[in-house]
Amino acid sequence: MRLTNTLTGEVDELRPVQPGRVGLYVCGVTPYAAAHVGHAMSLMVYDVLVRYLRWPGNPAGGYQVLFTSNYTDVDDKVIERARESGMDPLELSERNIQQWEQEQTLLGLTLPDVRPRVTQEVESILEMIQEIVGHGLAYPTPSGDVYFRVRSKADYGKLSHRDIDQLRQGTRFEPGDEKEFPLDFALWKAAKPGEPAWDSPWGKGRPGWHIECSAMARRYLGERFDVHGGGLDLVFPHHENEIAQAEAAAGQDGTDPDAPPVFADIWMHNGMVTRDNTKMSKSLGNVVSVEEALERWGPDPIRMFVLTSHYRASNNLTDEAMAAATAGVERLTTALRPSEDWESQPDAMASTSDREIDAPDYRRRFIEAMEDDLATPRALSVLFNLARAINRAREASQDVSAAQAELRGLAGVLGLRLAQPTAEAEALLDAVALSRLAADLSVSCGGTDAASTVEALIEARQAARADRDFARADRIRDALAEAGVVLEDSAAGTRWSVRR
């Protein structure tokens, strides 16, 4: 599989350090607030990567993936937010992490295998800082901070493709700054009164922002691993610093071109989500939370929205785009309907023709797209082509069950559920409103639950149609539509489903 590698600037072949196994690290959230759809999109990209890598159908026969993603559960922002709301910082983190993990499940995201937190990894973080200091690439200050010595790392800037001089422009020393150089960044921050703090050789304090990822990735994936992912906005300075720290800990100052590879082979970055063409930001008040997105659109449409653009491109969330994504999900779902629901039944005689669906060909094209830098838009178009082939074959009374199984399987690799409307959807219906509706239309029904009321109304409509009282039949159908129930007539009867 090929992936765009920010480090090399090229699309590189994934060659796992250990054959058959892939170590993946993705920068997780800083849980100072509830997650928004940007976080969801990011994780969804790596979720699809993980699903595809693990899929036995891929050319490698399925990798064993160790998926690691962290929580930076203590940092400036967490502390600041906690202070504003009078909460304990770690309690605030904990609460947001709990909510986010619940939402990840609702979104159909594969939970990372390892989910380390800064507060539980301080020991390994301190270990790494000491190594870096030991190699002369970091220094403590009189106040008890420890800074990375950027100027001593010859290849600093190699990920974001910038040089130190260029970066230096626009920076300056703050008054009272103990840094040797403006670009130096904190590995360890001396504690201020009232802040969460841990003991260290330099006094009480807490880890700086970037060091936790270097330390955790090394601890769980080893000194060298395969893929590191995150948002495009993390390239600089976060990921740049992660590399610098990891290499510095290994004693590499960037002057030896033959130094063994350390840290991630491939750096993968996903684009940002914008809302109506504007970056989501708290100050603009246009942030869409995961909670809100799940409520409005549900997991499959959100996923469809994310997958219709390439992961590196930014993705503009609009109501229209979400409506299109929702309709797309329904199209695929409809193609998976059992044939009994259709008016034409499979005809044993018809399926012998040479027009049978070439399912392996669709699978081959799907794989080709996924292998090529996770080209989900192309993979999806293969799925839509397959859906059309299924619908067409079904109209020709052919048996499409094998093709449907293929479609379901491939959609599953992308994490799409494509569930037929079920009791779960029925729960959304308002049983009281429905029975009032039945009463208004003089329809009596046996049960009081939503489903049996709907059934009774459909029966009444069928009776009206039989009497050629189409005015009444249409009145019933319109009333049901208003209640969120959509009807479809066919020779096999009337089927109904719930639409939001």
Next chain:
RNA sequence: GGCCACGUAGCCAAGUGGCAAGGCACGGGUCUGCAAAACCCAGAUCGCGGGUUCGAUUCCCGCCGUGGCCUCCA
């Protein structure tokens, strides 16, 4: 100001040096009592101006526009 992306039909979005995927919306048609679903058909000279080439949407240069990063951010 510096670095880096992107600009393809009404909207979203792939892709390629040689007839421009797919989805949504809209229009026409088949089916249907009417719908819905499904199927068929129609719809773009790929931001603008140069250059390279037998030939460019695809490569190069310039311009315009949008976005990201350079400070916290998925």
